[in-house]
Amino acid sequence: MPNPTLSDVAQAAGVSYATADRVINNRGNVAQKSIEKVREAVTRLDYVRNVAAANLSRKRVYRLAFLIPKGTNAFFNRIKHHIASVAEQMSVENVSVDVFEVSAFSVDGLSDSISEFGQLDFDGVAIVGLQSESLEGPLVDLRSRGVKVIGLVSDLPREHRAAYIGIDNIVAGRTAARMTGLAHAGQAGAIQTFVGSMDARDHTERLDGFRAVVSEDYPQLDVLEPILTKDDPSFLYAQTTKVLTRAPNVTALYNVGAGNSGLVAAIGNQPAKRPFCVVHELVAHSRQALIDGHIDLVIDQRPDIEVNRAFTMLRALIDGRDLPPLPDLMPTIYVRDNLPADPLNQKTKDQN
Amino acid sequence: MPNPTLSDVAQAAGVSYATADRVINNRGNVAQKSIEKVREAVTRLDYVRNVAAANLSRKRVYRLAFLIPKGTNAFFNRIKHHIASVAEQMSVENVSVDVFEVSAFSVDGLSDSISEFGQLDFDGVAIVGLQSESLEGPLVDLRSRGVKVIGLVSDLPREHRAAYIGIDNIVAGRTAARMTGLAHAGQAGAIQTFVGSMDARDHTERLDGFRAVVSEDYPQLDVLEPILTKDDPSFLYAQTTKVLTRAPNVTALYNVGAGNSGLVAAIGNQPAKRPFCVVHELVAHSRQALIDGHIDLVIDQRPDIEVNRAFTMLRALIDGRDLPPLPDLMPTIYVRDNLPADPLNQKTKDQN
DNA sequence: CAGAAAATGATTGACGTCCATCAAATTGCA
DNA sequence: TGCAATTTGATGGACGTCAATCATTTTCTG
Known part of the structure; x- marks a missing residue:
């Protein structure tokens, strides 16, 4: 009745735990027949891996990065602020976050930055993108290293990113x-x-x-x-x-x-x-x-929500989970009466 | 450098793991002096309990409930829809959700419902509330059972709920x-x-x-x-x-x-x-x-966001964690041009 | 100062997964 | 048929916490 474990799956498939483990983590050295038996059991029992236990076991650290235009633009400062705030909160959950500032709005600069960045060893990255074929090379390279890429605020070429988070x-x-x-x-x-x-x-x-x-x-x-x-x-x-x-x-x-x-x-x-x-x-x-x-x-465009969603999306992509259907991000209309309290000008208040 | 464990804390405090455990889970039978030593080490090392590991260990199931006015009101149907959708998603993370429909907008009905509900064994509940002193009794009772209570959409008497999630x-x-x-x-x-x-x-x-x-x-x-x-x-x-x-x-x-x-x-x-x-x-x-x-x-008032936040808030309250400062929920203005896609009328699309 | 009570330490087995190792069984091929 | 290669099974030690047990040690009380 509770969520089935991998042991349950193995048993149902009539194989050992070790074999089931080999299949779901595709470690190779498994006969096709066994693979199918396990797959069948997985769908039949509706098994989903316990991510918490998995992370605990392998001491996983999610290495995330953001590529943000450098400069003093107030909007991107706000973005950076949100990233830092969420990152702090996430550090408890084994998520490390780095923010890289790239020369603003220059295709070459961005392209170079992505290339350099590719050398590092990240699990996922959110990029304030540009539309240009010259980004293709670096992005393909990133993907080949297994890095998950999403566009943030400004999209990347569609084929080379897993998702776009931003408004239309x-x-x-x-x-x-x-x-x-x-x-x-x-x-x-x-x-x-x-x-x-x-x-x-x-x-x-x-x-x-x-x-x-x-x-x-x-x-x-x-x-x-x-x-x-x-x-x-x-x-x-x-x-x-x-x-x-x-x-x-x-x-x-x-x-x-x-x-x-x-x-x-x-x-x-x-x-x-x-x-x-x-x-x-x-x-x-x-x-x-x-x-x-x-x-x-x-x-x-509610950068706070965008940043939150970027984190959620990257984690899901890295875990290979799928997400519930998220509503599109829509531009928000502010008048003087529905302004949210300014987080920068108020003491962080308690949350009771 | 990574997050300290309770063993680290125990060592730093100069006590055994068992004692440290007794302190942080306040199991009693600990000398005041030890309590202080452990507390000091906790703050010094900035220890925060690994909730994933804890839940894994104790096979915790978060039992959550929502008390929603019954009836055909389109708005509350939307709320219920969101709850069901999030609940499904959460079942993987050991969260069980029940929705109780209470007679709409009647203080007595709500009061009775809360009383009945109190008999059950939930960890947290979000209530579409009313302002009335006659709710005081049932709510105090809930709290005494250790149930976390938040107001949703419509607030409860301030003193008897841990948070309110809704617009002004x-x-x-x-x-x-x-x-x-x-x-x-x-x-x-x-x-x-x-x-x-x-x-x-x-x-x-x-x-x-x-x-x-x-x-x-x-x-x-x-x-x-x-x-x-x-x-x-x-x-x-x-x-x-x-x-x-x-x-x-x-x-x-x-x-x-x-x-x-x-x-x-x-x-x-x-x-x-x-x-x-x-x-x-x-x-x-x-x-x-x-x-x-x-x-x-x-x-x-973005009931989808409200529901999400209700879940987040309840879990945090139950875990005794505190949350990052969340921005106030503000009413959203829709014109025909910034409508989100209607989730009911479109096939759930993939999230890539 | 003895005896009881209180506090502490040490240890162990879960939880579900990952990862490595080693032995045993099954297959393929000459 | 025999030997190697492939495939399986069994097992154990992490990860960090919970919860329980039992043996010690310390403190309190008369």
Whole structure:
């Protein structure tokens, strides 16, 4: 009645424990006939290996790694923070975590990093990826070493990763557009968009999604050509100021990328009624701007959940388990009223 | 360097393994002096018991239970569905789960159920609670039996539960109001509210939050007195129809409670431009209504996440572990563009 | 200071798996 | 048929903890 053990399986299969063990851990030197008998018994008894006991026995340490873009980007700092926090918690369960910072958004840099990294001996790695065939070589190499690879936040080429954990950026852009449309209440308007780089796939996808919804459902709105910002706050500051002072017809601002501190500062300087304002990613700046009423909405991808799921997924992959069907990660909409308490600004409170 | 074992602790404390074991499992018959020596070593070495090994040894089975209101309410069906799904997954880890259906929203019924339930032998229970002193007796009894109790979705009296897992309904109401305010784009309007029962704390809290934000930030909006619906779809249908046909000044509808299928049906019958429309909880009806464009927003409390967290929390409480600081659960805003795939209507897909 | 009570140490067998070793049985092939 | 190769079985020691037993040692009490 309780979960069957491998001994039960062996008995049911009519072989010795040793043989059953050879089969399920495929150690070789087993006759095909025995393999089948054991397999049959496994499915019949619904045996699943007791991972806890197995780990205990072999003193397994899960060696996990994260490859994260280096730099001071607030969003990735938040990611790193979450990784560290979960990692600490996981150390009790024999999980070791290393974070490698790779040169941001450079295909060559990432490719090299993956190659170097491949020399090390990890069980699984979550990579903030890029779409490029030149990653193929290093990734194939990783797989051949038995390293489990997942894409995090930004996907890798589909064929070379076991899973992707992150939002669909088209959906994110659509969501931003939907909210912007609603906030116009049927009135006409013009939306100034800002984009970090037209080479960044997530940025262009958001923009595409945004445009699609506006043209589908809000034809009275005009999506202006995006201003290229390189995610630079000071540049955003200048450009936003210019828009606010010289383009009174603009009824909404939508920043697809980062650098929001500049945008917020520009708005803060403007006494008059401001346009409707949507940005991405809840970080210190955007959070404060919401509270101060300088912006209206933040579309967030919940990096905390993503990081958690990355750990869960990697462990499952490494164990060869399968996971229950997890719901897709969807962009979360924050207004000033449903902000989670800021973990950085509050004392870690007890959990009773 | 790896995690210290109890043997290490014993050695460091200068006592035998047996004594150290007596201390950490408080089996009694230990001198105060030894207790202190062991405690000191525990903190010094940063020992934490290997739960996997412990469970393996004692063949522990976590007996968990959920007390959920009985009935056909779509939201609680969703909750039950999630519980079953997670339970299946957990059975591998020696967790057994029972769901008890209690007569909905009746203090006496709940009180009786808890009392009966107390006779059984569970380790932990998550209860969809009510605020009432008459629950005190049964809950105290549970605690005295060593059963860990948490409130789920709707809280229990604070002193008699170890944790609450659910959203803050004032926040949920505030969020609904914020969105409604934005969707008016500065124009005046009147909002018809619907409430299931003025006795249901969650309903009144949402209403309070809603009213607060409107009066703070959207004075041009008029929150009309709520229509009492008893969460009855056919009643909601009739009332909604009446509002739509006879109150052209109404610019928004906000249903605090359940029974949305009636509301949606009424809107579907109405060819003309409809008011802005916000409801709570993403279930089959509300989901479809979003897709069909019959409503604009769903404020959801993510029962899947709540259920997951309930399991995590109960296990931690039972093990006497403490948890990493978990972020507060915040109401999630859904529009038609950021809906998660419907798990009920899609084949469970593989997770690669 | 003796005798009882309390505290401690030492040890052992689970739990389910991994991994290694060695002997025995079965097969293949010349 | 005989010898080697392959396949099996049996076993034992980890892993870290729980729980129990029994023999000692220490402490308390009259």
